[in-house]
Amino acid sequence: MFNPMASSKLLVLWIAISIVAVGIRADSRAEEVIVEPGASDSHLKLEIEQLKSKISSLESSLTDKAKELNNKDVSIVSLGKLIEEKSASIAALRSEIESLQKKGAVVDEEQVGKAHARAGELEKEVGKLKTDKETLTKKSEALEARASGAEKKIEELKLLLGNLEKTNEDQKRRLHKTERALKVAEEELLRAQLEATSKSKVLNEIHGAWLPPWLATQIRLIQDLGTTHWNEHGKPVMDMLLQKISEKSAQVQKWAKPHLESVKTKWIPVAKEKWMSFTTYVEPHVQTVSTKSVEVYEVCRSSITPHFIKVQELTAPYVQEARSLSKPYVERIATVTKPHVEKARVVLKPYTSRAVYGYGKFLESATTYHHQVQGAVHEKLKKYDLTKPLATKELVWFMASALLALPVFVLYKIFSSMFWYVLSQSVSQVGRGLVAGELTYEFDFVLKKKDILAYFGFFLKFGEDALYDVMLAISSLNYLSTSLKKVRTAYIYPPGHNTSCYFFSSSVCTPFKDWLPPLAARLLTDEELASRVVIRDILTMPYVPPKIAKIAFLFLTPGTLPFENLWEQFFQGNEGRYSIYVHASREKPVHVSRLFVGRDIHSEKVVWGKISMVEAEKRLLANALIDSDNQQFVLLSDSCVPLHNFDYIYSYLMETNVSFIDCFKDPGPHGTGRFSPHMLPEVPEEKFRKGSQWFTIKRQHALLILADSLYYKKFKLYCRPGMEGHRNCYADEHYLPTLFHMVDPTGIANWSVTYVDWSEGKWHPRSYRAKDVTYELWKNITSIDESLHVTSDEKKVVMQKPCLWNGMRRPCYLFARKFYPETLHNMMHLFSNVHQYEEGSKA
Known part of the structure; x- marks a missing residue:
């Protein structure tokens, strides 16, 4: 039998589930829109269109659900009428039973029981109908609340849509601003480049103006002539020389391989044994010499100190008198020379600042190159078993310093040999001019073609000799590698300064003072x-x-x-x-x-x-x-x-x-x-x-x-x-x-x-x-x-x-x-x- 109450319950339940699902979808779309405010314009427009269509579909579905709710209300009213009719029929049956009892008519007890049972069933159905009516009213109220909530969410989504449109417009404005700023920056960059080129031209003209015109033209001629002769004559000879050096090095390696094997198997063990015996024999003597030298130093210092104090006491009054006598003259000289010194300082300030900057850059680059050379030398020494013992920090540091100083030494030899003869000739000519009374103030620095070729020939010859010496030194180091394994450079160790100390004398940063051991060593516990x-x-x-x-x-x-x-x-x-x-x-x-x-x-x-x-x-x-x-x-x-x-x-x-x-x-x-x-x-x-x-x-x-x-x-x-x-x-x-x-x-x-x-x-x-x-x-x-x-x-x-x-x-x-x-x-x-x-x- 078809149960209208069960079907109405299912329908109401389906309506509630659909409204909840619609609300969840709306929430998810709202979250997606909130998460993606920074997307591109096209993507944002697409999202806005989708959101608008979703809102329209939600509104249409909401109207449909409202119609269905109205239908359900009508059905609820009809059910109420049906309940009233049933209750009226029950009341009629009860009155009929009572009238029958009053009339005293004899009714079969079985029929009375059936009537009572029927009346009980009708009461139960009426109770069920009442409960169903209450549940339907509650569900209708809940559906109305959900519908109002959905309307509120639709309003919120509309507000969110308006905000997104505003953000889209703001982003468009920002994009326009950034495009304008980029254009302005590009224009400023072009202006800066033009200014830099114009300033560089002016600086070149100024730098060129530092030298006399005749000297600047002569230098340009020498540079052009040198580059042309290098490309024509020097570069091919250098390439050929490098090729010969590579061939010679291959031959030397081939020749040295059996000798190195013999040295490794025969001479190195003997040298090790000799060295160990020598060190064991010399060590006690070294200890005694060191202790004696410390004692001698202490005695000398204790004996010299009183005499030194006496000399200071004797010379102190004379020094004070000399200072008091020389003080006014020194002050007068200082006052006289002060304006000239200040003027010279102002004139030389741009040049000194540039020199200091260049010096700093030189130190930085020298440090970088020195570390790179150290790394290369260390890798080369570690590459072969024979040179592994030589890969100590001290020797690597000194080899890197020598390799960096070698080009400076080569250039010094080249230029000293090139210009010494020219200088001596110039001095002799100046001397003859002074004797004859014809002193000239111009020197002809134009080099002839044959002179330049002669210089290049000397350079190549000198370079070949220097490279031969370097190869000879390296081969000697290979023979001495294992014998130097136990040697510790205790007093010669790279200082903890910057690289400038590696190249300059003690007047710059006094590295040798730091390398020397203390005169009186402290006894260790x-x-x-x-x-x-x-x-x-x-x-x-x-x-x-x-x-x-x-x-x-x-x-x-x-x-x-x-x-x-x-x-x-x-x-x-x-x-x-x-x-x-x-x-x-x-x-x-x-x-x-x-x-x-x-x-x-x-x-x-x-x-x-x-x-x-x-x-x-x-x-x-x-x-x-x-x-x-x-x-x-x-x-x-x-x-x-x-x-x-x-x-x-x-x-x-x-x-x-x-x-x-x-x-x-x-x-x-x-x-x-x-x-x-x-x-x-x-x-x-x-x-x-x-x-x-x-x-x-x-x-x-x-x-x-x-x-x-x-x-x-x-x-x-x-x-x-x-x-x-x-x-x-x-x-x-x-x-x-x-x-x-x-x-x-x-x-x-x-x-x-x-x-x-x-x-x-x-x-x-x-x-x-x-x-x-x-x-x-x-x-x-x-x-x-x-x-x-x-x-x-x-x-x-x-x-x-x-x-x-x-x-x-x-x-x-x-x-x-x-x-x-x-x-x-x-x-x-x-x-x-x-x-x-x-x-x-x-x-």
Whole structure:
């Protein structure tokens, strides 16, 4: 039997579900529209059209549902009428029963029971109809509420559509503005280029005006003549000479190969044995000579010192009298010459500033070339078994210096031989002119063709002889390689200055004074001696290449790492090339990335500024050194983020042989002012250094940090907050820079690859919020190729040095801090774009 109540329930349920689905679709479309405000104009227009069509369809469906609701209301009214009719019939039946009972008619009991049963059924149906009516009224009210909610959402969507149209118009206006700005910038660039070309022409004219016209024309003639003769005669001869040199070198190698084998098998073992016996025989004598020389020095100094003091006392009054007598004359000379000196200074200022700038550029380029030559020489020496023992830092430095000085020496020989004869002839002619009374002020510098050819011939002959000498020297070095293995250049070591000290005399930067040993050497304690032996053996330890070299990422954090998802995105696809270690000092971290699960190490409490920070770093290094494949160790905080993809950082760290430890000398109160005299004599004050704690070190230096107890004990006891004199010393800023400046100064880069912004001049560096994370910020940080340090004294000296990676200038930073946890979403979005950009540029 067809049940109209069940069908009405199903219909109402279908209407409710459809309205809910329509609302959900409207919400999703609204979210999509909200998410995509920055898309292109065409895409935005398409979305607006789709949204308009959706709103019209929603309105039509809403009218249909309203009609259906009206129909349902009519059906509800008809049901109410039916209920009234049924109740009326029940009442009639009851009255009929009562009338029958009153009349006393005898009715069969069975018929009365059936009537009562029928009446009960009708009452039940009436109750059901009432409940169905109530449920239908409730559902109709809910449907009306949903319909009103849908109307409100339609209004909201209309408002959103209006806002999107406004944003579209704003974006169009901005595009027009940027196009205008680009046009203006292009016009300004063209103007600047025109101005630069005009200024360069003017400068050329001015520079040309510095010289007399006849000399400028003669120089131009000489340059043109020299280039033509070089292209016609010199270049072919040079090519032929290079070809002959390559042939000769091949012949020399072929000839030297059997001799080298005989030397390696016969002479080298004998030389080793002789050298060992000689060193064992000479060592005690050297020790006695050194002790005797120290004693003699002490005796001489003690005997000479009183006489020197007497001489000073005797000469002091005469010196004072001479100063008092000469003072007025000196002041008079100073006052007379002061205006002339000032005038000369003003006249020479543009030239001196240009010379200083050129000198600085020369030092920078010389440093770069010197590092490049060192790398090339080191690779060449490491390439062959015979020359591997020669690949020490000292010999590589001296060979690179010699190779850079060789062209200067060759040019000096060439020009001295070329112009000496011309100069002597000119002097003799001037002398004859003076005798005859015919002194001329013009010199003819025009070179004849045969003279230039003669000079080129001399140059080629000299170059051939010089190259032959260089080849002879290299072959001699090959024969002496193994015998020099045990030689240690204890007193001749490259100074820790810039490259200018490698080329100039002691009057410029006094490098030789730094190379010489102290006259009176201090006797080392047993602890110092043991420490130096251990450090020396670690630094000279031969490199054992692992199967796959890995980078150990050491996270020093108080608790949960907020950027685990970002680091997981960074590590993705590089399994087997990294390892993770987490030191949580306050609370057990809750990991959201599977890569960090099970990577926590035993941790202790860490207090900022105290030695516990260094202890946590050593704890991380000890756990990471258990894995022999870990070759690089990067210390990171919970606010650190990567700036490049994994391949870039892996190549940057694995293809160099230095540790990136920040190290500089700060003479101010926050640098040397923190030094304690209790650190003496093991830690001298002039060796005390400062730097950032965020290091990236190689395995050799990680072992050295764990092996050191002598210097670590000094910093543990005498570098802490609240020392005597209200001084604060922070071991994490001074221990590692001072240690490596003392034991391996050339093995560190003197800057950290973790970027920290101290430009605000506060106690803590600048922190970045979500609004600060932009492409411009990433570009600015990753384009920095100079390390910056500022002293803490009154002068506030700014020290800038280029970041040299294997002798080449490259960006300094691989990581950055301090970023708030709220920047995670923006950082992941930025990192994915940067990763795609770097992959595209790499491809």
